[in-house]
Amino acid sequence: MVEKQEYRDAMARLGSAVNIITTDGPGGRAGFTASAVCSVTDTPPTLLVCLNRSASVHAAFTHNQVLCVNTLADCHESLSNLFGGKTPMKQRFEAAEWARLATGSPILTDALVSFDCKVTQITSVGTHDILFCEAVALRRNDDSHGLVYFDRRYHPLMRQTAC
Ligand SMILES: NC(=O)C1=CN([C@@H]2O[C@H](COP(=O)(O)OP(=O)(O)OC[C@H]3O[C@@H](n4cnc5c(N)ncnc54)[C@H](O)[C@@H]3O)[C@@H](O)[C@H]2O)C=CC1
């Protein structure tokens, strides 16, 4: 049996992109930071997002059934911490500029890429809900650098430039 802390210490060694997941609709506007995001299939274009059921934002996401995965750029470290818990929702959204695409979920205007999605399926595993999300619209900023969360810290990920 692997203990929780031992598991977390091991998972801290997996570098991952950092994303702010947003939603808006009858369940209200909400957003949180997530590293547990990955591509599932391109037909139909589907990502998954793992959301802790105890998070304050959980009800808004399951009610609205739409969300946007905003993948962060290197300049977004403090924004990631703001959406990483405990800060009031109004204060989280006031710290950046937002637009809308198809679903009405907030699109972070300078995100590396934004996947505007409808939630097609939800499966519960342990403490988390896995939200399967079909992308209905996309927006990219092709000149931005990336941001990776690795070893409990943020690291900029530089795009290769011509030499
Ligand atoms: N999947 C999740 O729910 C994640 C939650 N977090 C939360 O962010 C805060 C800071 O995290 P770290 O600095 O990375 O240190 P940490 O020691 O709390 O977590 C290390 C790694 O373990 C995994 N992890 C942490 N909490 C988890 C959870 N409840 N369920 C599944 N996997 C989990 C993640 O891969 C994380 O990067 C913590 O409160 C943590 O709970 C962070 C990453 C993923």
Ligand SMILES: Cc1cc2nc3c(=O)[nH]c(=O)nc-3n(C[C@H](O)[C@H](O)[C@H](O)COP(=O)(O)O)c2cc1C
């Ligand atoms: C780098 C980082 C990655 C995170 N990844 C996830 C994640 O994948 N899934 C999740 O449920 N929470 C994740 N969290 C925690 C949520 O962002 C946090 O619980 C959320 O903002 C809700 O907090 P609240 O209950 O105070 O509103 C992460 C936090 C940080 C800082």
